[in-house]
Amino acid sequence: MSQDADGIDLDTSVGYLLKEASSALRLSMEEVLKPLGMTVTHYACLELLAQRPGLSNSELARRAFVTRQSMNVLLQALERQGQVSRPAEASVGRVLPARLTPHGRRSLDRATAAVRGVERRMLADLTDADQSAALRVLRTMVASLRQG
Amino acid sequence: MSQDADGIDLDTSVGYLLKEASSALRLSMEEVLKPLGMTVTHYACLELLAQRPGLSNSELARRAFVTRQSMNVLLQALERQGQVSRPAEASVGRVLPARLTPHGRRSLDRATAAVRGVERRMLADLTDADQSAALRVLRTMVASLRQG
DNA sequence: CAATCTATGTCAGAATCCTGACATGAGTCA
């Protein structure tokens, strides 16, 4: 039964539970975003632009955990829909800073309300101390993984 | 600055950090599994079969967080490679119980060692109490999300 | 100053995964 002789016990593995929780969260988000005609990456992109206006395609990709190629096709679609605007040419280097249009802002507001509901449900049975602990532990794990 | 007026603050959002941690973990796992010619889902499938021999394709899919269609093409490939065996026809219903072959078992052992190293690094800076708290909090979040 | 390195945006192709659908077998219930 020990983890040393046998494989990794999935029921007590932080890694497996991390994947499970992340998967459940993504599913719940897709569920509430679908009626709004939005995907999770789509929402993430708008939310990122709301908090850091002028983020580049590559930066958005990194923070949304997709490749810049994927983010670029999304940005092109969002530009076509008038939710995001980018200058025709770069003022410095090759970076094209993206910004939310008023239309994109309205889309985001609807999505944020929906997503906030999901996050609230996810945290409903946790105390404030639990949530703080979760933040600290998750940040520690990310840092440890990255310095590999 | 409040979460009520503005959007969701990504830096203090448990949901965003969950995705970030999960993404970092997946990246690290891909990194160590690639030299072994294995994907994360591939590894997950073998690990699941080691712990619950006889799991069906659909069950494996659920526990590996992919669709049964995706798991099925993986299982077919693993059968071709001689890592997994399934009976030609079902003895009851349509369920085809899958099992690890000795060859699959050896592949899994190599992968488990690699993955255990990743998980160990991820948890290196956490106390036992932290890890217990993480397990409890993650389980609570999963349960809350599922009863939506 | 020149060479190298790094990072960006973008294009094309391939791989992956999912959505939709079908037939089959088991359980449920009137």
Add this chain to the structure above:
DNA sequence: TGACTCATGTCAGGATTCTGACATAGATTG
């Protein structure tokens, strides 16, 4: 018993995402 529901394995098609590659611009380094 018969109708209904549910779950399984599987096939085909499409959508999404990634891998690889290229030219370009800034930073770094000798």
